[in-house]
Amino acid sequence: MIPVLLIAIPLIGGLAGFFIKDEKSARGWSLLVSLAALIVSLWGLSLPAKSPMLNADAEWLPALGSRFTVGLDGMGQILCLLTAIAFPVIFIATWRDEYRKAWNFYALMLLSQAGLMGVFLAMDALLFYFFWELALIPVYFLCSQWGGEKRIQATFKFFIYTFVGSLLMLIGIIWLYSHTADHSFSMKSFYDLRNRVGGQEQLWLFWLFFIAFAIKMPIWPLHTWQPDTYEQSPTATTMVLSGVMVKMGVFGVIRWLAPVLPVGTWAWGDTVSALCIIGMIYASLVAIRQDDLKRLVAYSSIAHIGLMCLAIFATTTSGMQGVMIQMFNHGINIIGLWIVIDLIERQLGTRKISELGGLAQKAPALAILLVIVALANVALPLTNAFIGEFLLFSGVYASKATQYNVVFTVVAGLSIILSAIYTLNMIQRVFFGNTNTLTEKAKDIRLNEKIVLAAIVVLIVVIGVYPKPILNLTKETVDLIITKMNYKS
Amino acid sequence: MNAIIISAVWGIIMMFSGIVTAKGSTIRNAAIIGLVLLLVCNYLDLIGYHLFPVDTHKMLFFDTFGLLANGIIFASTLIYVLLSGREIENIAQRMPVAECFALIFFVLCGVSLVTTFNTLLMLFLGIEIISIPLYILTGSDKRNLKSNEASLKYFLMGCFSTGVMLLGIAFLYGASPNGSFSIDDLGIGSQKLSALYMAGLLLLLVSMGFKVSAAPFHFWTPDVYDGAPTVFTSFMATIVKAGIFIGFIRLFDETFGDSQPRWQLFVAIITAVTLFIGNITAVFQQSVKRMLAYSSIAQAGFMLLALLSINGLAKEGIILYAAAYSLATIGIFAILIKMKDYTFEGFNGLARHQPLLAATCTIFLLSLAGIPLTAGFFAKYYMLASVIETGHFFWLVVFAVLCAAVSVYYYFRVIQAMYFKDGDAQVLELRPGFKGLLVVVAALIVLLGVFPQVLLDKLYTLVYTW
Numbered sequence: 001m002i003p004v005l006l007i008a009i010p011l012i013g014g015l016a017g018f019f020i021k022d023e024k025s026a027r028g029w030s031l032l033v034s035l036a037a038l039i040v041s042l043w044g045l046s047l048p049a050k051s052p053m054l055n056a057d058a059e060w061l062p063a064l065g066s067r068f069t070v071g072l073d074g075m076g077q078i079l080c081l082l083t084a085i086a087f088p089v090i091f092i093a094t095w096r097d098e099y100r101k102a103w104n105f106y107a108l109m110l111l112s113q114a115g116l117m118g119v120f121l122a123m124d125a126l127l128f129y130f131f132w133e134l135a136l137i138p139v140y141f142l143c144s145q146w147g148g149e150k151r152i153q154a155t156f157k158f159f160i161y162t163f164v165g166s167l168l169m170l171i172g173i174i175w176l177y178s179h180t181a182d183h184s185f186s187m188k189s190f191y192d193l194r195n196r197v198g199g200q201e202q203l204w205l206f207w208l209f210f211i212a213f214a215i216k217m218p219i220w221p222l223h224t225w226q227p228d229t230y231e232q233s234p235t236a237t238t239m240v241l242s243g244v245m246v247k248m249g250v251f252g253v254i255r256w257l258a259p260v261l262p263v264g265t266w267a268w269g270d271t272v273s274a275l276c277i278i279g280m281i282y283a284s285l286v287a288i289r290q291d292d293l294k295r296l297v298a299y300s301s302i303a304h305i306g307l308m309c310l311a312i313f314a315t316t317t318s319g320m321q322g323v324m325i326q327m328f329n330h331g332i333n334i335i336g337l338w339i340v341i342d343l344i345e346r347q348l349g350t351r352k353i354s355e356l357g358g359l360a361q362k363a364p365a366l367a368i369l370l371v372i373v374a375l376a377n378v379a380l381p382l383t384n385a386f387i388g389e390f391l392l393f394s395g396v397y398a399s400k401a402t403q404y405n406v407v408f409t410v411v412a413g414l415s416i417i418l419s420a421i422y423t424l425n426m427i428q429r430v431f432f433g434n435t436n437t438l439t440e441k442a443k444d445i446r447l448n449e450k451i452v453l454a455a456i457v458v459l460i461v462v463i464g465v466y467p468k469p470i471l472n473l474t475k476e477t478v479d480l481i482i483t484k485m486n487y488k489s
Numbered sequence: 490m491n492a493i494i495i496s497a498v499w500g501i502i503m504m505f506s507g508i509v510t511a512k513g514s515t516i517r518n519a520a521i522i523g524l525v526l527l528l529v530c531n532y533l534d535l536i537g538y539h540l541f542p543v544d545t546h547k548m549l550f551f552d553t554f555g556l557l558a559n560g561i562i563f564a565s566t567l568i569y570v571l572l573s574g575r576e577i578e579n580i581a582q583r584m585p586v587a588e589c590f591a592l593i594f595f596v597l598c599g600v601s602l603v604t605t606f607n608t609l610l611m612l613f614l615g616i617e618i619i620s621i622p623l624y625i626l627t628g629s630d631k632r633n634l635k636s637n638e639a640s641l642k643y644f645l646m647g648c649f650s651t652g653v654m655l656l657g658i659a660f661l662y663g664a665s666p667n668g669s670f671s672i673d674d675l676g677i678g679s680q681k682l683s684a685l686y687m688a689g690l691l692l693l694l695v696s697m698g699f700k701v702s703a704a705p706f707h708f709w710t711p712d713v714y715d716g717a718p719t720v721f722t723s724f725m726a727t728i729v730k731a732g733i734f735i736g737f738i739r740l741f742d743e744t745f746g747d748s749q750p751r752w753q754l755f756v757a758i759i760t761a762v763t764l765f766i767g768n769i770t771a772v773f774q775q776s777v778k779r780m781l782a783y784s785s786i787a788q789a790g791f792m793l794l795a796l797l798s799i800n801g802l803a804k805e806g807i808i809l810y811a812a813a814y815s816l817a818t819i820g821i822f823a824i825l826i827k828m829k830d831y832t833f834e835g836f837n838g839l840a841r842h843q844p845l846l847a848a849t850c851t852i853f854l855l856s857l858a859g860i861p862l863t864a865g866f867f868a869k870y871y872m873l874a875s876v877i878e879t880g881h882f883f884w885l886v887v888f889a890v891l892c893a894a895v896s897v898y899y900y901f902r903v904i905q906a907m908y909f910k911d912g913d914a915q916v917l918e919l920r921p922g923f924k925g926l927l928v929v930v931a932a933l934i935v936l937l938g939v940f941p942q943v944l945l946d947k948l949y950t951l952v953y954t955w
Contacts, residue, residue, distance in 0.1 A: 063942055133861045144909045152909050156901065163897055167890040174874045 002044040003070035003121045004056045006080055009037045010087075011114035014138075017107030026103035027095065030110055034087035037113065041084035044072055049476065060127070065177070065184040070121040074474035075254065078324055079120040079247055082331045085459075086243050087113050093339040093452045094236040096346065099146055105234075112138040112240060119248050125173045125185040128256065132248065133166055139241065143233040154228040161225045165212035172208030176260065190260050191484060199263045206264030209257045210272065216249030217305045219272070220279025230298035235342040238294065242301050243335040247327050250308050254323065258312060259484030266487045269313040269401050276313075277411050280306040284418035288425070293341045293351040296426060297334065300377065303415050304330050310412060311392040314402065315485050317478055319395015324474040325467055326388030329376070329460075333385060336373035336456040340366065343445060344430070348438055353426060358435030362442040367431045369453040374427050376460045378420045384463035389416070490551065491530035491540045492559050492601040499523040500594030507587030513578035517570070520590040524567040527597065531559045547671060550607035557808055558604045558735040565728050565815040566597060572823040572926055576720040584629040592622035593724065600732030604739065608670040609658045612736060616654065616700060619729060620647050626724070627717040639716025646709040650699035657692030660685050672744040682748055690745055690752060694759075697737045701730055701789050704763040711770075714782035719831075722778065723822030726785045731811035734792050738807050742799050749799065756797045757882050764790035764892040771899045778831045780899055781821065784857065787896055788814050791872050794889060797882065798875040805945055806871025812944060813864035813937060817853040820930045823923075824850050829915035836903055837912020845924050846916070847907040852931040854900040856938070859893055864937035869893065 013033030020026040047053055055071040072080065087109070099105040115135030122128035136159065143155040173185070179196055180189040197205070215222045230238050258265045283302035290296040308326055311319035343366060344359070345351050360367035376383035379390075396412065399405040435442075445453070463470065503523070506516050530540060535556045570593075577589050599618030606612040624647065628640025662668065664686035665675050695706060702710040714722045745752060767787030774780040792810055795803035824846055828835050840847035856865035876886050906912070937944055 061940075061942055063945070130861045137855075137860065141908070144905065152905055156898075156905070159901070160894060160897060164891065164894045167894060168887070170870070171873065171877070171886055171890055174870070174877050178874070178878050 001053045001056060002040060002047070003054065003072055003076075003117075005040045006037060006044070006084070006117045006121065007070070007114050009033060009040065010110040010117065014107045014110030014114060017103055017110055020103050023099075023102040026106045027091070030106035031088060031091045033110055034084070034091055034113065037117075038084040038088055041080050045077055045081060045473075049074070055123075060124075064126070065180075065182070065186075066126040067124055067184075067186065068127060069123040069186060070118075070127070071123045072121065074477040075251070075324060076120050077473055078328050078470065079244075079251060080117060082247070082328050083113060083116050083120065083244050086239065086331060086335055089335060089339075089452050089455065090236050090239045090243075092448050093239075093335075094342060095448055096446075097234070097236065097342070099234070105142065105146055105236075108138040108142050109236065109240070112142070116240075116244055116248070120251060123187045125177065125187070125190055125256065127185070129166070129170055129173055132169075132252075135245065135248065136162055136166075139237060139245065142237040142240075143229060146234040146237070148232040150228070151232040154225075154232040158225040158229040161215050161222070162212075165215040165222075168208045169212035172205055175205065175208075187255075190256070193260055194262055194484070194487075197261070199267075202261045202264035203267055206257070206261050206268050209261070210253070210268070213249040213252040213257065214275075214309075216252070217246055217309060218249070218302060219275055219306065219309060220282055220302070221275075223279065223283070223302050226302065227295050227298040230301075231292060231294045235294075235338055235345070239335045239338045242298070242338070243331040246301065246305055247331060250305065250312070250323065250327055253309065253312055254320075254481055258315075259481055262485050262487035265313065265485060266315070266401060269315070270404060273310050273313050273402065273404070273408055276306040276310040277408060279303070280310075280412060280415040281418070284415045284422065287422045288418065290422075291353050293344070293353060293426070293430075296353070296422060297337050297341065300419060300422065301330075301334055303419060304334075307389065307392055307412055307415070310408060311395045314396045314399035314405070314408075315482065316395040316398050316400070317482055318391050318398065320478045320482060321471055321474065322388050322391025322393075322395050324478060325463070325470050326385070326392060328470065329384040329388045329463060332456055332459050333373055333376045336369075336453065336460075337377065339449070339453060339456075340370045340373065343449060347442055350438070353429050355436070356430045356439055357433045358431070358439050359442055360431040361435060362439060363444040365450060366445045366453075369450075369457055370431065371427060372457045372460060373453075374423050376464075378423050379416060382461065382464045384460045384467070386464060387467045490543055490545070490549070491534045492527055492556075492563070493549075493598055493605075494541050495523075495527055495530050496594050496598040496601060499526070500591045500598060503587055503594055504591035505587075507585050513575075513586050516587050516590060517574045517578065520570055520574070520593070521567065523594065524563060524570060528560065528563045528567065531556060531563060531601075535560070545607075547673070548608050548611050549602070549605050551605050554804055554808075555605040555735065555739065558732070558811065559601050561808060561812045561815070562600055562604070562728055562732050562735075563597065565731070565812070565819060566593070566724075568816070568926070568930060569724060569728065569819045569823075572819060572923065572930070573720045573723060573826060576718075576826050580629055580718055580720070584631065589626065589629065592626055595622045596724075596729060600729070603732055603736035606736065606739070607672055609661065609672065609675075610670050612740060613651075613654060613658060615736065616733070617651065619733065620651070620700075623647075623721075623725060623729065626721045627713055629721065630718045633716075635716040636718065639713045642709055642716075643713045646699070650696045650706070653692050653699075654696035657689045657696060660689030660692065662689075664689060672740065675744045676747050682751060687751065690748070691755065693740065694752065694755060697733070697740070698759055700733045701737060701792070702786050703759050703789055703793060704766040704786065705759075707763070707766065707786050710786055711779055711782045714785070715776070715779050719778060719822060719826050722782070723819055723826075726781065726822070727815040727818045730785065730789065731815050734789075734807065734811065738796055738799070738804065741796055742804070746799060753797060753881070756793065757885050760790055760793040760797055761885060761888055763787070763793060764889055768892045768895040772895065774899070775833065776831050777825055777828075777833060777836065777903060780833075780902075781818070781825070784896065784899065785818070787892065788818075788857070790892070791869060791889060794872040794876050794885070797885070798879045800875055800878060802871055802875035802878055806868065806875055809864070809871055809937070809941055809944060810868040813856060813868040813934065816930055816934055816937075817856040817863075817865060820853040820927060820934075821850060821857075823927065824853075827917045827919060827923075829917065833902055833906050834912065836906035836914055837910040839907040839912075839914040839916070842914055843916055843919075845928070846919070849927040849931040850907065851904055852934055854903055856934045858897050858900045862935060862938045864934045864941065866938055867941040 118131030602615030630636035771783035856863035
């Protein structure tokens with residue numbers, strides 16, 4: 001029941017949104033719809049894990065062996081909560097952004113939310129593929145229609161990249177489907193494949209799936225679409241892309257790759273880990289040299305996602321726990337960063353770090369809130385990311401799936417230092433120092449912006465101090481995945 | 490049988506209706522009535538009411554597959570006439586409208602032969618009945634040099650391929666154990682295939698490849714599709730192509746199904762080449778009409794996957810593919826006819842002036858590109874799944890998928906022009922009925938995209954429960 005609501009509310013709300021031909025009502029409507037989704041998501045959290053309300057199942061394509069099966073497990077709960085929190089936050093934070101034909105913008109945003117929810121809820125491979133693509137289409141239109149100057153090319157690159165990945169994944173899904181015992185797309189049948197698909201086949205099947213997920217995350221060297229797209233998209237869409245959508249890739253690996261093809265995952269673990277590490281260091285180094293705030297955050301995101309991916313392939317309980325909690329944290333933190341950037345850009349009309357300076361004198365509240373978010377981005381203790389990254393690193397270090405665990409940990413640890421360099425550097429140059437002619441005119445933030453940023457800060461600190469509820473929530477999923485990833489059994 | 494006789498008779502009625510009235514709308518309405526009649530009678534045939542109990546001496550065989558395909562083709566034609574029928578009248582200063590409709594019915598007669606043939610002679614007859622009216626329709630814009638050129642080109646190339654086909658049939662006749670044209674007798678297993686038999690098979694493959702514009706026999710397609718009046722391009726690229734494809738599948742399934750391993754590699758190569766040439770060349774086109782011509786080659790490449798695998802999935806899939814492809818392409822052509830400028834730039838800013846037109850066009854394009862939630866996705870899904878099920882030619886599946894990604898490039902160029910570029914797209918006058926029908930077609934595509942079983946299951950169960 002709840003999963004259906006989570007998909008249906010934004011879907012119907014979005015479709016209806018196309019017909020509200022008034023900017024203000026459309027904005028209000030979308031906020032209302034997203035809040036409704038948030039309430040449903042919280043309701044789902046309040047239910048016990050075995051509650052029948054958390055699952056739904058209906059006939060869809062009987063001849064193909066695909067059913068409309070959706071369900072909320074621990075990982076689904078966390079990601080749906082993230083999606084449900086992200087959208088109202090985004091709507092409130094970008095309340096004052098102006099869009100041409102705003103009703104279409106908001107309607108498409110809600111449709112993308114429906115697609116994302118579907119991805120996180122689907123318990124059927126074909127259904128998962130359906131939503132995987134559907135989440136992409138509205139985002140394509142959002143970025144191409146309302147983005148920056150080079151939006152059309154940048155978005156198109158993004159679309160082609162992800163589309164190629166998805167199609168390869170489709171081949172993989174069909175291949176696996178044709179090898180299931182009962183010709184079914186259900187998750188259970190896919191998880192039982194481990195005994196039916198030989199090791200040799202898993203070796204190449206792995207890449208059919210992993211390329212799709214790696215493009216979405218993105219993992220070096222498939223990341224090249226990402227900085228351009230983040231830069232050119234309207235900020236609200238960038239928040240969706242980086243806050244929620246990249247989690248689709250991480251999620252995909254955890255739910256549809258690692259447990260289904262354990263031998264392939266184990267065999268390619270070192271290769272993928274190496275790619276992750278190269279990507280982390282590379283992205284961090286590039287981030288240091290960026291002058292554009294959006295690009296800086298984009299590259300920083302590549303580094304953070306790389307760490308999560310690394311931890312998945314380490315195959316340890318603590319690492320996987322870290323991934324779960326960090327998926328949530330990263331979403332919250334990066335949306336916080338985008339909100340600040342959006343505020344700066346809207347007020348001063350520039351995102352260039354070199355043109356800014358001394359904002360703290362003019363906007364003290366903004367500065368305080370930003371510093372907290374930025375510290376979370378560096379994973380300082382007491383912030384949520386500290387818990388996440390600590391678990392990730394300890395997981396990688398304790399890994400028995402690879403013999404290079406120490407090397408991986410040390411090199412990946414470098415990226416934390418690098419991230420401190422570029423984040424603190426950014427804060428210093430944007431917020432401290434002397435004001436210039438441009439930043440003279442800056443004003444402090446308004447109430448609605450204070451509220452959302454404060455909410456984000458509260459989340460950061462609360463999870464940073466007391467992460468236990470989230471860890472408990474995802475424990476069962478983590479255990480299941482780790483058992484399934486054991487290729488020997 | 491019903492469909493063959495009625496379409497032929499109605500073609501003659503249409504031809505003579507020109508004597509009774511010169512009014513275009515009357516003639517068009519008569520054609521619509523004829524098409525509805527065809528659909529109904531074909532359905533009656535499907536559920537066992539044969540209006541004309543003719544003994545065909547096993548020359549024709551009416552199975553569900555063929556009749557179902559007929560149904561799709563007649564329904565597509567009905568939608569086509571409803572959407573673009575008026576445009577046929579607009580060519581009327583140069584060409585009597587009654588005759589155009591008569592020719593369309595004759596083509597349908599040929600298609601229903603091709604979908605239900607049981608001997609190679611009937612196949613040949615059907616292909617010719619389809620082709621000859623098409624030569625005329627291609628050249629129907631008499632004062633237009635391009636149309637004339639297209640017609641002549643089509644005629645010459647068509648004659649050549651017909652010759653090749655006849656030669657192939659003759660070879661097969663010679664190679665068959667007891668001298669027969671019947672496809673039942675020609676399926677002689679994969680052992681002891683004489684060189685004559687293989688030669689005949691390959692010649693048939695070539696000539697059929699020519700008719701469905703598979704590479705490297707596709708060279709006529711862009712010129713003919715570009716030169717023909719757009720409304721007839723739409724007819725040729727969808728209904729006719731789908732019909733011939735059904736015949737193609739039927740031929741290779743019934744006749745050469747046993748010898749599959751011997752010819753599969755040839756088909757695989759043709760498929761790969763078709764996919765490659767169709768998609769890559771479409772990327773470089775400046776005119777949407779020409780792009781659609783190449784896209785039809787590319788889509789033929791995808792349909793050839795069904796020919797390659799020939800199994801249950803393939804046969805179901807080709808019906809779905811025919812429906813999805815025809816609906817979407819007819820829709821795009823109907824919109825294209827209404828545009829003043831056929832280049833990509835001509836579509837610039839269409840979304841601002843005609844939001845409904847742009848939205849439906851987007852759905853058609855997404856369907857051609859094979860995005861989920863549209864019929865095109867499941868069409869492509871079935872094609873890929875059918876090949877994967879055979880367990881061979883995995884490279885071709887990957888190649889097809891990469892080509893599908895290329896196709897996104899040129900389909901999305903139209904979407905980008907409509908939505909993201911500023912411009913002043915000029916559109917001819919639109920009737921509300923036309924827009925309404927476009928919405929219905931788009932809704933059908935989405936419906937098939939969510940529940941493809943509606944078409945496949947429901948039709949099958951309807952047939953079996955009666």
